[in-house]
Amino acid sequence: MIGYIRGEAIATTKNTANRTLLILEAGGLGYEIQILPRAIAQLPALGDTVKIFTHVHMRDDVPYLYGFVSMAERDLFRQLTAVSGIGNQLAMSLLDTLNLAELVQAIVTGNSRLLSQAPGVGKKTAERISLELRTKLAEWRSQAHLDDAPTAGITPALREDVEMTLLALGYSVEETIQAIGAIAIESEVRESSDSEVWIKSAIAWLSRNT
Numbered sequence: 001m002i003g004y005i006r007g008e009a010i011a012t013t014k015n016t017a018n019r020t021l022l023i024l025e026a027g028g029l030g031y032e033i034q035i036l037p038r039a040i041a042q043l044p045a046l047g048d049t050v051k052i053f054t055h056v057h058m059r060d061d062v063p064y065l066y067g068f069v070s071m072a073e074r075d076l077f078r079q080l081t082a083v084s085g086i087g088n089q090l091a092m093s094l095l096d097t098l099n100l101a102e103l104v105q106a107i108v109t110g111n112s113r114l115l116s117q118a119p120g121v122g123k124k125t126a127e128r129i130s131l132e133l134r135t136k137l138a139e140w141r142s143q144a145h146l147d148d149a150p151t152a153g154i155t156p157a158l159r160e161d162v163e164m165t166l167l168a169l170g171y172s173v174e175e176t177i178q179a180i181g182a183i184a185i186e187s188e189v190r191e192s193s194d195s196e197v198w199i200k201s202a203i204a205w206l207s208r209n210t
Helices: 035-040 071-081 087-097 101-106 125-144 156-169 171-185 195-209
Strands: 004-014 020-026 027-035 048-059 062-068
Touching: 004 027, 004 195, 020 035, 020 048, 048 071, 048 125, 071 087, 071 101, 071 125, 087 101, 101 125, 156 171, 156 195, 171 195
Parallel strands: 027 062
Antiparallel strands: 004 020, 004 048, 020 027, 048 062
């Protein structure tokens, strides 16, 4: 098992299946590693040294490498693929749609509608992921220091209502999560259980910051 590879970032490219690949040279070998599309922005400049945490999947006796910028992200990928019916590409889709803390939060709170924003993930699949992983990830999140402290005051039902309203208005998942995190520190919003208060505050924040 290859835990990580440290080497020179040579290139990023797309293969015929439109998957994002990083070419990493280490020890005289060029490793072709599938990474999350959003990970490109987190990589150093080409030619610089980078450390990529890896998962090796064997198919037809051919090794395929999946790469992640953090060990926690790699570990969550492995937990997702352990769920019945969740393959490598579906796990990559989930990790690319939501960042680590957001994905864990959605699974732990059973927010199937937010999980369903990932391409290829339907409602039943999202519910199965939450059912199988929520208890395990609630514990793992605490150990990995991924607790959602800024939005701890919002109930799961209220959060889901706000998220789905903002998504229906055309805001992206990333914008939605950022807005909720930003307004959750405002005392007037945090102490309110009225979804309209949260939604109006989130829209106001987004109009100022996007």
